[in-house]
Amino acid sequence: MSLLRTFSRISYRLPKISASNPLPRKALSATCTRFYASRPKTLKERIEELIPEKQEEIKFVKKEHGTKSMGNVTVDMIYGGMRGIKGLVWEGSVLDPEEGIEFRDLTIDECREKLPKAEGGKEPLPEGLFWLLLTGEVPTEEQVRALSADWAARSAIPSFVEELIDGCPNTLHPMSQFSLAVIALQHDSNFAKAYQSGVEKKSYWQYVYEDSMDLISKLPNIVGRIYRNVYKDGKVPSIDPNQDYSYNLAKVLGYDGDKDFVELLRLYLTIHSDHEGGNVSAHTTRLVSSALSDPYLSFSAALNGLAGPLHGLANQEVVRWIFQLRDSVGESPSDEVVKEYVWDTLKSGKVIPGYGHAVLRKTDPRYTAQRDFALKHLPNDPLFKLVSQLYTIVPDVLLEHGKTKNPWPNVDAHSGVLLQHFGLVEQNFYTVLFGVSRALGVLAQLIWDRALGFPIERPKSYPTEMIRKMFEEQK
Numbered sequence: 310m311s312l313l314r315t316f317s318r319i320s321y322r323l324p325k326i327s328a329s330n331p332l333p334r335k336a337l338s339a340t341c342t343r344f345y346a347s348r349p350k351t352l353k354e355r356i357e358e359l360i361p362e363k364q365e366e367i368k369f370v371k372k373e374h375g376t377k378s379m380g381n382v383t384v385d386m387i388y389g390g391m392r393g394i395k396g397l398v399w400e401g402s403v404l405d406p407e408e409g410i411e412f413r414d415l416t417i418d419e420c421r422e423k424l425p426k427a428e429g430g431k432e433p434l435p436e437g438l439f440w441l442l443l444t445g446e447v448p449t450e451e452q453v454r455a456l457s458a459d460w461a462a463r464s465a466i467p468s469f470v471e472e473l474i475d476g477c478p479n480t481l482h483p484m485s486q487f488s489l490a491v492i493a494l495q496h497d498s499n500f501a502k503a504y505q506s507g508v509e510k511k512s513y514w515q516y517v518y519e520d521s522m523d524l525i526s527k528l529p530n531i532v533g534r535i536y537r538n539v540y541k542d543g544k545v546p547s548i549d550p551n552q553d554y555s556y557n558l559a560k561v562l563g564y565d566g567d568k569d570f571v572e573l574l575r576l577y578l579t580i581h582s583d584h585e586g587g588n589v590s591a592h593t594t595r596l597v598s599s600a601l602s603d604p605y606l607s608f609s610a611a612l613n614g615l616a617g618p619l620h621g622l623a624n625q626e627v628v629r630w631i632f633q634l635r636d637s638v639g640e641s642p643s644d645e646v647v648k649e650y651v652w653d654t655l656k657s658g659k660v661i662p663g664y665g666h667a668v669l670r671k672t673d674p675r676y677t678a679q680r681d682f683a684l685k686h687l688p689n690d691p692l693f694k695l696v697s698q699l700y701t702i703v704p705d706v707l708l709e710h711g712k713t714k715n716p717w718p719n720v721d722a723h724s725g726v727l728l729q730h731f732g733l734v735e736q737n738f739y740t741v742l743f744g745v746s747r748a749l750g751v752l753a754q755l756i757w758d759r760a761l762g763f764p765i766e767r768p769k770s771y772p773t774e775m776i777r778k779m780f781e782e783q784k
């Protein structure tokens with residue numbers, strides 16, 4: 310068990326804040342998950358209760374530890390994409406190189422077990438995950454149902470945004486259409502209006518909360534419209550106010566008749582939501598919003614980053630690469646033939662999509678969760694078999710190749726093949742689904758950023774010549 314996990318387990322035993330015990334439960338309380346089952350409160354009410362507690366905790370951490378170092382920054386780190394620099398606070402999740410992601414202190418397996426499910430469903434509802442990310446608490450079924458209803462009630466998009474999407478050529482990548490539509494929603498930003506009217510800083514989070522809830526709610530109608538326009542008949546099925554978010558997402562895409570697909574979306578939206586704060590989509594949201602740009606402008610920036618092939622777009626690249634493999638060597642190639650194909654890709658100077666990770670050093674638990682789903686629902690699917698075969702071959706080849714720090718598969722190595730199985734075969738759309746899920750994680754943190762009054766981000770930069778001189782002068 311990692312040190313991190315040991316810490317978060319200990320946090321269960323820490324005393325609660327009370328009038329007689331005003332000190333926060335040290336820094337560890339950030340990861341404390343409590344099971345909340347008293348009178349049902351709305352998510353907003355619950356966050357409002359938690360804010361003073363978190364503010365006190367941060368005050369305490371800064372007072373006790375504010376001048377202490379979190380580690381060295383080397384020149385290699387600066388040139389290496391800031392890899393390993395500890396420079397961000399992110400409450401919702403933390404990534405351990407060996408254990409993978411924990412949402413608050415729940416692993417993916419624990420989320421699958423503990424978060425509320427739909428009636429007859431086995432996978433967690435992403436509504437529950439959103440509640441967990443924001444509060445550190447597992448919500449009741451009633452609270453989750455209320456969130457589903459709230460999101461369905463907010464789901465309509467303005468007609469000018471519909472027209473904007475309809476006006477896009479089908480050749481414009483779905484991620485670009487997605488980003489464009491999200492920016493257009495900014496027209497109705499509560500936060501932007503409130504800021505202009507001069508509301509006080511401590512109430513910012515409330516407007517950001519409303520914008521975030523609106524934005525998440527409207528995503529199915531946005532991405533459904535893009536999908537139906539680009540690949541189908543342009544008619545978007547309506548949101549069902551009595552159904553959960555994933556069901557409705559499946560519905561607008563035209564797949565609500567398939568219960569297993571709806572279950573896949575519940576799992577998919579849960580596991581792609583958050584991956585601590587340093588990844589491109591999370592960090593862009595934080596950076597842009599730190600200038601007090603509203604959630605629409607901030608999340609649109611995240612989508613632009615997610616659309617890069619080294620980040621979210623890798624899921625479309627994986628399927629493309631597997632199809633090329635299949636086209637060139639057939640559906641049931643021998644291990645030797647697959648190995649040769651992997652080597653050919655590397656020798657041509659390309660990466661093996663879906664393998665490697667900037668932080669993880671083991672198989673991504675998001676990959677494992679999807680593999681588990683596939684073993685249950687599509688064990689004999691030929692593409693799944695190919696994905697499984699690659700899992701037994703690629704890591705050894707990457708190790709022998711000797712460059713990649715982590716030879717194991719990441720989340721993107723698996724997701725596309727599951728979507729293919731259920732008939733959602735349009736690869737250019739895959740990153741859009743990732744984007745819907747990522748909204749849950751980054752917007753949860755954005756609400757906290759404003760509740761805690763985090764300042765504008767402004768790390769220091771230097772030209773290379775100055776860095777060189779800095780050390781030469783020390784000689």
Ligand SMILES: CC(C)(COP(=O)(O)OP(=O)(O)OC[C@H]1O[C@@H](n2cnc3c(N)ncnc32)[C@H](O)[C@@H]1OP(=O)(O)O)[C@@H](O)C(=O)NCCC(=O)NCCS
Nearest residue numbers: 619620623660661662663664665666667712713714715719
């Ligand atoms: C995810 C990723 C961008 C992480 O990058 P990183 O932190 O710089 O990774 P590493 O430190 O292991 O990179 C060291 C070298 O190995 C290479 N490498 C990393 N993953 C590789 C892969 N899957 N195939 C081939 N080479 C890879 C890098 O390109 C780099 O080469 P360079 O020194 O010539 O620039 C990288 O592993 C990658 O490109 N993977 C494929 C794309 C992908 O699946 N993205 C989704 C991520 S969730």
